[in-house]
Amino acid sequence: MYISYKGKQIIIIIALIAIGVVIVGFTKPWQRSINVKPGVSDLLDQRKHIVGILPLLEKKKYITPKKEKDRLDILILGIRGDEQEEPEAGAYLTDTIMVLSIDKKTNKIGLISLPRDLYIKMPYIDKKDKINAAYAYSAGSKDSGLAGVKTLVSQITGTYIDHAVLFNFEAFRGLVDTVGGVDISLRVPFEEGLQWGSSSFYLPAGENHLDGEAALYYARSRFSTSDFDRSRRQQEIIFALKDKMVSLGFLINPIKINNMFDMIKQHIRTDIQVWDIKNLIEIASAINKVGSGNISTYVINTDNLVYDTKRNGIYILVPNENSFEGIKRMFKTIIQ
Numbered sequence: 001m002y003i004s005y006k007g008k009q010i011i012i013i014i015a016l017i018a019i020g021v022v023i024v025g026f027t028k029p030w031q032r033s034i035n036v037k038p039g040v041s042d043l044l045d046q047r048k049h050i051v052g053i054l055p056l057l058e059k060k061k062y063i064t065p066k067k068e069k070d071r072l073d074i075l076i077l078g079i080r081g082d083e084q085e086e087p088e089a090g091a092y093l094t095d096t097i098m099v100l101s102i103d104k105k106t107n108k109i110g111l112i113s114l115p116r117d118l119y120i121k122m123p124y125i126d127k128k129d130k131i132n133a134a135y136a137y138s139a140g141s142k143d144s145g146l147a148g149v150k151t152l153v154s155q156i157t158g159t160y161i162d163h164a165v166l167f168n169f170e171a172f173r174g175l176v177d178t179v180g181g182v183d184i185s186l187r188v189p190f191e192e193g194l195q196w197g198s199s200s201f202y203l204p205a206g207e208n209h210l211d212g213e214a215a216l217y218y219a220r221s222r223f224s225t226s227d228f229d230r231s232r233r234q235q236e237i238i239f240a241l242k243d244k245m246v247s248l249g250f251l252i253n254p255i256k257i258n259n260m261f262d263m264i265k266q267h268i269r270t271d272i273q274v275w276d277i278k279n280l281i282e283i284a285s286a287i288n289k290v291g292s293g294n295i296s297t298y299v300i301n302t303d304n305l306v307y308d309t310k311r312n313g314i315y316i317l318v319p320n321e322n323s324f325e326g327i328k329r330m331f332k333t334i335i336q
Helices: 005-017 040-046 056-061 131-138 146-157 169-178 212-220 227-247 254-267 274-289 325-333
Strands: 071-079 094-103 109-113 119-121 128-130 163-168 182-186 190-192 201-203 206-210 268-270 295-299 306-311 314-319
Touching (some): 119 131, 119 146, 119 314, 169 227, 254 268
Parallel strands (some): 109 295
Antiparallel strands (some): 071 094
């Protein structure tokens, strides 16, 4: 399918604001660009120690909200995607779960990170597990998993999720390398000595220039800190990537746009359709004019809306007062 330069430009603009992930796409062929073979039954067998039958009364908490005319919400899911190398390590679990919220009247923008350990009902079945398993549970369904996760996140947040984008980390790494790396400033050194095998990943305090591999390490490291800090670092890389691409004039260079588009399209899946383009062009143009400092960011963690506990010896996060009301209030007000 031929995609015009303008169409590719809009795709890249939206990609900037969401870790190079929120891609304006078409059902075919892009929606099948990631060769996902979930093996859902295997995953269920491996995780029986954590899941439990969902009480009937709890179903009342999972109510899908109505679509809002003046608001657009895009779910961003990041998977490792290297299942051929490490199938047992959970290649279909989502390490990145974010919602990009946009007020179409005021152009106010919010970027909210959901914790991967949030313990909730899974799509289509009456069992509970961590939210990062939701895509793996539903990936074998006819909607390729996106619709089920969209509905689930809509119910948790009280905000209708309009679109979803799934990416693997090759897209992220490729975007960073395409712009020549990104720059971040650290107040204290950062070190991950546990997650990456025998090698230790280290960044000194001060200015650091990261290539795609280093940016991926920085954004994914969690053993030496926490999932909450990882979410913050993912947002930090998002804005560094956006600022770098804008400063280099990528958005007005047809050759760069084409090259970047060709690289991205191999590593994403989205349910955005061709008839959504007109609306998204207007929104993407507004996003591109907004500075990073004018975007409201929020990381759901144990300091605000959830608390940690264990279920059958497994670490999980539960919403405060065992209710999604606090999360729903935050989503309602973040772009007001």
